[in-house]
Amino acid sequence: MKGLGIYFSGTGNTKFLMEKFKEKFDAKGVSVDLQAIDSSENFEDKYDFYIFSAPIYAEFFPKIYVDWVEKNVNISKGKKAILTSTLGSKGTPPALKIMAKILEKKGFEIIIQQEITMPNNWTGEVPSEEKIKESKEITEIKVEKIIEKFFNNEKMIKNPWKLRYWLTLPLVNLMENYLKKWATKNMSVDSNVCIGCKKCEENCPVDNLKVDGNSVNIGKNCVACMRCVNSCPVNAFRIKGKEKEQYKF
Known part of the structure; x- marks a missing residue:
């Protein structure tokens, strides 16, 4: 088997x-x-x-x-x-x-x-x-x-x-659209902290991130998996402008 x-x-x-x-x-x-x-x-x-x-x-x-x-x-x-x-x-x-x-x-x-x-x-x-x-x-x-x-x-x-x-069943499509916009409204990257390693871009499951020097362009295809936030080697991502303690399981 x-x-x-x-x-x-x-x-x-x-x-x-x-x-x-x-x-x-x-x-x-x-x-x-x-x-x-x-x-x-x-x-x-x-x-x-x-x-x-x-x-x-x-x-x-x-x-x-x-x-x-x-x-x-x-x-x-x-x-x-x-x-x-x-x-x-x-x-x-x-x-x-x-x-x-x-x-x-x-x-x-x-x-x-x-x-x-x-x-x-x-x-x-x-x-x-x-x-x-x-x-x-x-x-x-x-x-x-x-x-x-x-x-x-x-x-x-x-x-x-x-x-x-x-x-909750009628909310499937609404939630999908909300999550797509969530990142652009709530997430940002501190360019003074970012080292441009492109780890977030390479690991994003939906190709929603593009690294340009020490800044990250966040698209509108996010699924809110939080992989980028929690795997950034320098914790450069911000949620509503604030640093978030990273989760490591």
């Missing part, structure tokens, strides 16, 4: 989750390959099962992830799948149900559908090292439980409250 994990990770939470899936499956003699969607558009229908995961941005998966799955994923009927999300709040987000419908139309059988709460790494206060360590331990336990149920073919499907789902 061999699986493939297809994921998107802005600042590391989802990447950590997928690496834990790989580690725990490997320990049971099951090989799992990992594929970040911003590193390859290739999809191979050669695996026995698939794991899908991405972070939640205001109730929904990033459009870049949904679009990638819809465009690239095609399988033989009946492949089993684990569908997870990472998020900084509690409760099952509508994103899981929306993605489950997409995957089921493509022929997947969803065995596990589960959100994983992890530290909030957006624009709020950065969690302490103790909180991050605790989150890693809890995530590891949850992954082990998911894998156990998957091996037993025991379905674990978590859906959002119906009211939460129907109230």
Whole structure:
């Protein structure tokens, strides 16, 4: 048996989750390959099962992830799948149900559908090292439980409250448009701090940043993944004009 994990990770939470899936499956003699969607558009229908995961941005998966799955994923009927999300709040987000419908139309059988709460790494206060360590331990336990149920073919499907789902569903397009404009309105780069290394430009999953000397031009295609803010080697990005403590998971 061999699986493939297809994921998107802005600042590391989802990447950590997928690496834990790989580690725990490997320990049971099951090989799992990992594929970040911003590193390859290739999809191979050669695996026995698939794991899908991405972070939640205001109730929904990033459009870049949904679009990638819809465009690239095609399988033989009946492949089993684990569908997870990472998020900084509690409760099952509508994103899981929306993605489950997409995957089921493509022929997947969803065995596990589960959100994983992890530290909030957006624009709020950065969690302490103790909180991050605790989150890693809890995530590891949850992954082990998911894998156990998957091996037993025991379905674990978590859906959002119906009211939460129907109230937020009409906001998908509005949220997409808001996030595209969010960066141009709220993000800037301190040219006195920037060293022009182009790391942010090279790492941006939607090619939204262009470095020109010690300044960065921010486009209107942002998905608000915060990768640029948290990976800048000199912390030159500003949110509403203020320096933000970087999140390192």
